[in-house]
Amino acid sequence: MLHDRRRSSAIKRADCFHAKGHKHACRSSSNPYMILFGVAEVVFSQIPDFDQIWWLSIVAAVMSFTYATIGLVLGIMQTVANGGFQGSLTGISIGAGVTPTEKVWRSLQAFGNIAFAYSYSIILIEIQDTVKAPPPSEAKVMKRATMVSVATTTVFYMLCGCMGYAAFGDAAPDNLLTGFGFYEPFWLLDIANVAIVVHLVGAYQVFCQPLFAFVEKWAAATWPDSAFIAREFRVGPFALSLFRLTWRTAFVCLTTVAAMLLPFFGDVVGLLGAVSFWPLTVYFPIEMYVVQRAVRRWSTHWICLQMLSAACLLVSVAAAAGSIADVIGALKVYRPFSG
Template sequence: MDAVRSNLGGTKVLLCGVIQYANLVGVAIGYTIASSISMKAVRRAGCFHVHGHGDPCRSSSTPYMILFGLVQILFSQIPDFDEIWWLSIVAAVMSFTYSSIGLSLGIVQTISNGGFMGSLTSISFGAGVSSTQKVWHTLQAFGDIAFAYSFSNILIEIQDTIKAPPPSESKVMQKATCVSVATTTIFYMLCGCMGYAAFGDNAPDNLLTGFGFYEPFWLLDVANVAIVVHLVGAYQVFCQPIFAFVERRAAAAWPDSAFISRELRVGPFALSLFRLTWRSSFVCVTTVVAMLLPFFGDVVGLLGAVSFWPLTVYFPVEMYIKHRRVPRGSTRWICLQTLSVTCLLVSIAAAAGSIADVIDALKVYRPFSG
């Protein structure tokens, strides 16, 4: 919001804030859902190993969401970004761990199949998939891809916590962004492509929790535990901007309130009654909403679709044009606007596909039973 305020001003500041913070709340809900799926997968992997693959091994994800929420209430008492750097490192290591396991299992399965499954035109018609459903699934996939780059929502907030030069914050973030985007793209492309190559039309939503793989069960457990640990850290990284925004506003509105300003240091935690109350309430709300909507793939696609164009493309492009004084009608201006419009169309299409899938899921879903 500060960047948009400095470069664009006006109603765009409010629009940016609404989209950014709504998306961050959605990310918190999505991560709660994803963590419960992985915890549930650990239990199912053990059940399959003991009772065989014929046993449905059903269980509810609700207790796992509650457990995740309790852990987040604890970690949410850490005041700011600069005090959770170690949590980010742990999360990054966990991300590499489960991505590498998923990729390796996909390669082994493909070799064992004797070749690639599936086709370049994706899932085939028939077998419960109509041409309309294929279109919706394809569009939702754009939203899933866009969600994978949700780092743009908190890029500036992270940069704001980097110590001043040497080197400058912008140089550090330029290098970090290039390395991280390249690494993420390579891993996601390899995991996605090898997963489809391994299972073709029968590829599950998530290779590690959808049970395309059953063995070795202990390796799947390691991967899913890594996912949960990663999401514990990722939840905090994405929620810190929300926490900071609300607490800044509260401190400005009631500067003399002891309820808001008084803190008690306990190890890495700086406890305050206001932070304890409001952050705990926030975690509880996101947990309850996650229990009501446990459709991770559909929720992720919708979140990615809604936030991708404005936060990743539109505002950065407009700020660049304003900051660099790009002449209207110039070749560069036309190229930037073409990029923006193209990404807008992708976002609209992805949102339509995700909404259609959410509606289909809601037709058969019973709250708190998944």
């Protein structure tokens, strides 16, 4: 939601810069856009199994390809206009408001931002549920799809990050499409940000639907005779019940308010990426693989897997430390609902 707030506000700012000039402040509150996003998610959250709609992944892929391509092309164009690469291989320069300690924290936070991209692994199982029954088997389809998608995403995101830094150097914004390193063509920026908003509307549901299902299954098992929980009626694609309507709406409202309270996007993303990366993306998959394949303890294979897990744990801890340091710095000038 915090991500969507910046995207919606960025569309309005891009149009403002185009109309009033690039040096105009063009400040506006993004909170109304957050409220609209929350209302939309309240509606979509009432659709049963929204995360298992087969075309949802196709829409997400198209949207990702759209905004990533636009960001990459604009970065290349800016680099060409500059006549060469900006910045350096060692990153942001020390001085001009950046101390050696701050550079270390920022470097560690960058690990968290990169780790956040690995959150795709959490929804792989949800995507697999949309794959038709064999032949071919779901395992073969998902293995091939994962290899292609991870390779494609890595290439695109690495190119976007590298070309963004090459285009702006030390002045590179934390987000190419909302930080306004680019101002024109404004309509192209609008297309990119609309694509991200559409992507995030579905992504929110994909991440939340498993939580919704878990809570509702637990409630049904705990109070099997409750009409408040069990009674359900359908209106078009919606399966409505008082319990689902109440608790899902409350959850969306809570996350909306939390997003409105957080004005520092990059720091929070880094922290979330750092906290979730090792346990969800590395530790549990490795332990499941060890059990499934009966990998013998203290064998070479087992030791290599544990070394990989330990190395990724260190990355998570370091990234969390850097992100926490930046969050603390942001809190010093924090004003609630300042977005």
